[in-house]
Amino acid sequence: xxxxxxxxxxxxxxxxxxxxxxxxxxxxxxxxxxxxxxxxxxxxxxxxxxxxxxxxxxxxxxxxxxxxxxxxxxxxxxxxxxxxxxxxxxxxxxxxxxxxxxxxxxxxxxxxxxxxxxxxxxxxxxxxxxxxxxxxxxxxxxxxxxxxxxxxxxxxxxxxxxxxxxxxxxxxxxxxxxxxxx
Amino acid sequence: xxxxxxxxxxxxxxxxxxxxxxxxxxxxxxxxxxxxxxxxxxxxxxxxxxxxxxxxxxxxxxxxxxxxxxxxxxxxxxxxxxxxxxxxxxxxxxxxxxxxx
Numbered sequence: 001x002x003x004x005x006x007x008x009x010x011x012x013x014x015x016x017x018x019x020x021x022x023x024x025x026x027x028x029x030x031x032x033x034x035x036x037x038x039x040x041x042x043x044x045x046x047x048x049x050x051x052x053x054x055x056x057x058x059x060x061x062x063x064x065x066x067x068x069x070x071x072x073x074x075x076x077x078x079x080x081x082x083x084x085x086x087x088x089x090x091x092x093x094x095x096x097x098x099x100x101x102x103x104x105x106x107x108x109x110x111x112x113x114x115x116x117x118x119x120x121x122x123x124x125x126x127x128x129x130x131x132x133x134x135x136x137x138x139x140x141x142x143x144x145x146x147x148x149x150x151x152x153x154x155x156x157x158x159x160x161x162x163x164x165x166x167x168x169x170x171x172x173x174x175x176x177x178x179x180x181x182x
Numbered sequence: 183x184x185x186x187x188x189x190x191x192x193x194x195x196x197x198x199x200x201x202x203x204x205x206x207x208x209x210x211x212x213x214x215x216x217x218x219x220x221x222x223x224x225x226x227x228x229x230x231x232x233x234x235x236x237x238x239x240x241x242x243x244x245x246x247x248x249x250x251x252x253x254x255x256x257x258x259x260x261x262x263x264x265x266x267x268x269x270x271x272x273x274x275x276x277x278x279x280x281x282x283x
């Protein structure tokens with residue numbers, strides 16, 4: 001086993017383990033900080049899929065924006081934050097709701113089964129790409145190509161996404177505004 | 183080079199954990215975290231398949247779009263959660279029963 005595979009499995013176990021701890025923990029503040037670790041290690045996994053730019057964007061957008069927003073919302077919406085933090089150690093794990101556990105485990109079984117099937121017989125386009133030599137290699141300059149592709153081939157989705165982002169931000173600002181006192 | 187199947191299995195695990203969080207947790211913010219976990223699993227799959235697409239970079243570009251959409255969804259969802267908390271004094275999804283006051 002070479003060092004690349006080893007680091008990949010370290011990141012994978014870190015992501016899955018802290019995600020498991022996240023859903024089983026009673027204290028919400030601790031879960032949110034565990035979510036930090038999950039996001040960072042998933043960004044590490046993106047690097048192993050040779051998507052450096054997506055990894056950087058993940059860290060910028062998720063860790064820098066989304067998680068901070070979530071922490072704000074949590075602190076604004078929990079009256080018993082301090083009590084919660086103090087008694088958090090006595091109830092370390094929440095009770096598992098077994099119905100949800102059954103659904104999640106069966107979903108996991110289906111997904112893993114499908115992934116293993118995919119390993120057995122590859123889709124045609126992957127085999128074709130491997131034959132044509134258009135598989136990404138670690139020395140490729142991906143960021144430059146992504147920029148060119150966004151500005152040419154994917155220009156329409158890019159514009160639609162930016163309009164949608166603006167609509168969502170205006171909507172969020174509208175939802176949280178103070179009511180005019182009449 | 184890491185095989186494609188390993189990425190898919192990691193993504194499947196993250197998706198199942200996120201699904202469990204959405205179904206089982208009693209706090210709207212943690213439900214949102216579960217949704218984000220599921221979106222991250224989907225992005226991981228996009229990126230893993232995008233490795234075989236050197237000419238068009240479809241996987242990576244649409245992974246970026248998915249990250250943007252997730253950020254927009256979080257902004258709106260947190261605004262709604264804060265409004266719900268102002269009204270009900272609770273963020274437990276089971277306490278929120280009325281559509282209109």
